[in-house]
Amino acid sequence: MEFTTSTAFAAEMRCQIIKMLTASGSGHPGGSLSATDIIAHLYHTEMHVDPAEPQMADRDRFVLCKGHAAPALYAALALRGFFPADDLLDLRKYGSKLQGHPDMKKVPGVDMSTGSLGQGLSAACGMALAGKLNASERYVYAVCGDGEMEEGQVWEAAMFAAHYKLDKLIAFLDMNGLQIDGPTEQVMNVAPLDAKWEAFGWHVQVIDGHDHAAIAAAIAAAKAVEGQPSMIICKTVKGKGVSFMENQVGWHGVAPKPEQAEQALAEIAKEASK
Amino acid sequence: MSEVKKIATREAYGKALAELAATNPNVVVLDADLAKSTKTADFAKVAPDRFFDCGIAEQNMTGVAAGLAAAGKIPFASSFAVFSTGRAFEQIRNSVAYPKLNVKIAATHAGISVGEDGGSHQSIEDIALMRALPNMTVIVPADAEEARQAVLAAAEYNGPVYLRLGRLATDAVFGADYKFELGKGVLVRPGSDIVIFACGMMVGEAMKAADLLAEEGISAAVANIATIKPLDTAFIAAQAAACGAALTVEEHSIIGGLGSAVAETLAETTPVPFGRVGVEDQFGQSGSPAVLLRAYGLTAENIASRAKGVIAKKK
Numbered sequence: 001m002e003f004t005t006s007t008a009f010a011a012e013m014r015c016q017i018i019k020m021l022t023a024s025g026s027g028h029p030g031g032s033l034s035a036t037d038i039i040a041h042l043y044h045t046e047m048h049v050d051p052a053e054p055q056m057a058d059r060d061r062f063v064l065c066k067g068h069a070a071p072a073l074y075a076a077l078a079l080r081g082f083f084p085a086d087d088l089l090d091l092r093k094y095g096s097k098l099q100g101h102p103d104m105k106k107v108p109g110v111d112m113s114t115g116s117l118g119q120g121l122s123a124a125c126g127m128a129l130a131g132k133l134n135a136s137e138r139y140v141y142a143v144c145g146d147g148e149m150e151e152g153q154v155w156e157a158a159m160f161a162a163h164y165k166l167d168k169l170i171a172f173l174d175m176n177g178l179q180i181d182g183p184t185e186q187v188m189n190v191a192p193l194d195a196k197w198e199a200f201g202w203h204v205q206v207i208d209g210h211d212h213a214a215i216a217a218a219i220a221a222a223k224a225v226e227g228q229p230s231m232i233i234c235k236t237v238k239g240k241g242v243s244f245m246e247n248q249v250g251w252h253g254v255a256p257k258p259e260q261a262e263q264a265l266a267e268i269a270k271e272a273s274k
Numbered sequence: 275m276s277e278v279k280k281i282a283t284r285e286a287y288g289k290a291l292a293e294l295a296a297t298n299p300n301v302v303v304l305d306a307d308l309a310k311s312t313k314t315a316d317f318a319k320v321a322p323d324r325f326f327d328c329g330i331a332e333q334n335m336t337g338v339a340a341g342l343a344a345a346g347k348i349p350f351a352s353s354f355a356v357f358s359t360g361r362a363f364e365q366i367r368n369s370v371a372y373p374k375l376n377v378k379i380a381a382t383h384a385g386i387s388v389g390e391d392g393g394s395h396q397s398i399e400d401i402a403l404m405r406a407l408p409n410m411t412v413i414v415p416a417d418a419e420e421a422r423q424a425v426l427a428a429a430e431y432n433g434p435v436y437l438r439l440g441r442l443a444t445d446a447v448f449g450a451d452y453k454f455e456l457g458k459g460v461l462v463r464p465g466s467d468i469v470i471f472a473c474g475m476m477v478g479e480a481m482k483a484a485d486l487l488a489e490e491g492i493s494a495a496v497a498n499i500a501t502i503k504p505l506d507t508a509f510i511a512a513q514a515a516a517c518g519a520a521l522t523v524e525e526h527s528i529i530g531g532l533g534s535a536v537a538e539t540l541a542e543t544t545p546v547p548f549g550r551v552g553v554e555d556q557f558g559q560s561g562s563p564a565v566l567l568r569a570y571g572l573t574a575e576n577i578a579s580r581a582k583g584v585i586a587k588k589k
Binding site (some may be wrong): 022061063103105111112113115116118119120121123124126127128129130131141148152153156157159160163164178248 | 277324328329334336338341342344345346347369372373374404428
C-alpha cells in the first residue's frame with residue numbers, strides 16, 4: 001500500500017490497531033492510539049529503513065520504550081512492507097511473531113525487544129553510542145510513555161545520553177496523561193517533564209503529538225542540534241481517534257468488542273475522509 | 275599444578291580486555307565507577323575511545339550494553355557481582371537474555387572472599403540468578419590463566435555470557451599449556467573414591483583437599499566445572515559413576531549454584547552419595563578473606579572432612 005501523506009498512513013494504522021486488538025481479544029489500545037501519529041510520521045516519512053533488508057547496518061533505528069504500544073509499531077511495520085498486513089490478525093496468538101510486546105528476534109523491523117518499562121531508552125543510548133563509534137550519520141528514535149518516566153532507569157539513561165552528547169538520539173515522550181491506576185498526576189506526578197529533561201541536559205521541545213507538521217518540524221529542529229540528545233514532548237490523547245476511548249483510563253489494556261470495533265473503524269474512516 | 279605467584283581472576287580479566295582492545299575493534303567496555311577495582315581500567319588505558327564509564331547506574335549500563343550489542347558491538351559491562359546481577363537483574367533478563375544479545379556481563383568481587391567490605395558486597399547468589407535465565411552462558415574461571423582464556427572465548431561466542439570473577443589473588447591451577455573449552459568439564463586430578471566438582475577459586479582448594487585425603491589413603495578426583503551453563507552433564511555423570519560418590523565446592527550459596535546444578539544432573543542420571551560445600555543459606559560479613567573462608571567452611575580441611583562423610587555413605 002502506498003500512502004501519500006503520513007496522516008493517511010496514521011489513519012490506516014489506527015484501523016489496523018483496532019482490527020488486530022479485536023482479533024486478539026486483549027492488548028493496549030489507548031497507548032497505541034496516542035503514539036500512532038508519532039510512529040506513523042517516523043515510518044512513513046522520516047526513517048531510513050529497508051523492508052527488504054531489515055538488518056541493514058546503515059539504517060535509522062527505532063526503540064518502542066513503551067512496548068505495550070506494540071500494535072502501533074506492528075501496524076507501521078506492516079504498512080511499510082516489513083511483513084503482510086494479514087499477519088497483524090495473529091497478534092498475541094500462540095506461535096505468532098507478533099508477541100504481546102515487541103520481540104526483535106521474531107519480527108522483521110523491530111530493532112529492540114521491549115515491554116518492561118524504563119529499559120528502552122538505555123538500549124537506544126547504546127545504539128546511538130554505537131553509531132557514534134562508527135561515525136554514522138543515522139539516527140536512533142525512541143518513544144517513551146509519561147507513566148514510564150516514573151522508572152528510575154529512565155533518568156540514568158537521561159544522564160548518560162547528555163554526558164556522552166548523543167545528538168543522534170531523538171526521543172519522543174507520548175504524554176497522554178494517563179496510566180493504569182489513573183491520571184499520572186494522581187498516581188505519581190512526573191511534572192514538570194520539560195524542566196526535568198532540560199535540567200538533565202537535553203534539548204527539549206513541546207508539541208501537539210497528533211499534528212504531523214509539528215512532528216516533522218520538531219524532528220528537523222532536533223536534527224539541527226549538536227552535542228545534545230533531543231526530547232520531543234508530545235501532548236497526546238490516550239485512545240486518540242476513537243471517541244469512546246479518548247482520555248479513558250479503562251481503555252489502557254482492554255480490547256474492543258466487535259461492535260465497538262465497528263464504531264471505532266467508522267469514526268476513524270470519517271475523520272480520514274475530512 | 276604449576277607454582278607461580280598468586281593472581282586474581284579480575285587481574286586476568288583486565289589483561290585479557292587489553293589484549294582484545296588490540297585484536298577486536300568491536301569490543302567496547304562499560305563500567306559503573308569501579309574501573310580500577312574491576313580492572314576494566316586496563317582496557318581504558320589502551321582503548322580510551324572504546325571505554326565508557328556509566329557512573330553508578332548499573333541498570334542503564336546493562337541497557338546501554340544491550341543497545342551496543344543490537345548495533346553490532348561486543349560490549350563487556352563490569353561492576354561487582356552483587357550489583358551486576360542483582361541491581362540489574364531484570365535488565366539482564368529482559369534487555370539481554372530475552373533478545374539473546376551479544377552482551378558480556380563480567381562481574382568481579384564475587385563471593386565472600388571480597389572480605390572486609392562485608393555481606394552487602396559479597397555476592398553469594400549471582401550464579402543462581404544467571405543460571406536461571408534462558409540463553410545465558412555462565413562461566414566461573416578457576417584461576418588467572420583460565421580467566422584470560424574464558425574472556426577471549428566469551429568475546430568469540432555470540433550471545434549473552436556471565437563471567438564470574440574474584441577479587442582475591444589465588445594460586446594457579448593451570449599452566450600456559452591449558453586450553454579452555456566453553457561448556458567442557460575438565461578432570462584436573464584423577465581419583466577413584468569420590469569426585470569433587472569445583473568452580474572458581476575453590477578448584478585450587480579442592481586440589482589441596484585431595485592432597486589431604488591422599489595422606490589418609492583416600493583417592494579423590496577433582497574436576498573443574500568452569501562452565502556452569504551449559505553444564506557438561508555427560509562429563510559430570512561419567513565422573514560420578516566412575517567414583518560412586520560426589521561432592522561440590524563453590525564460593526557461592528549451596529542454593530542455586532554449582533551444587534544445585536550438579537545435584538539436578540546426578541539425581542536424574544546418576545544417583546550417588548552426594549554433598550555440597552558452599553555458603554549455607556546465609557549472608558557474608560566483614561573479615562579478612564582467609565578468616566571468612568575458614569568461618570564459612572571453604573577450606574581444604576573442611577572439603578576433605580565433608581568428602582569423607584560422603585564416602586562413608588557408599589554401600
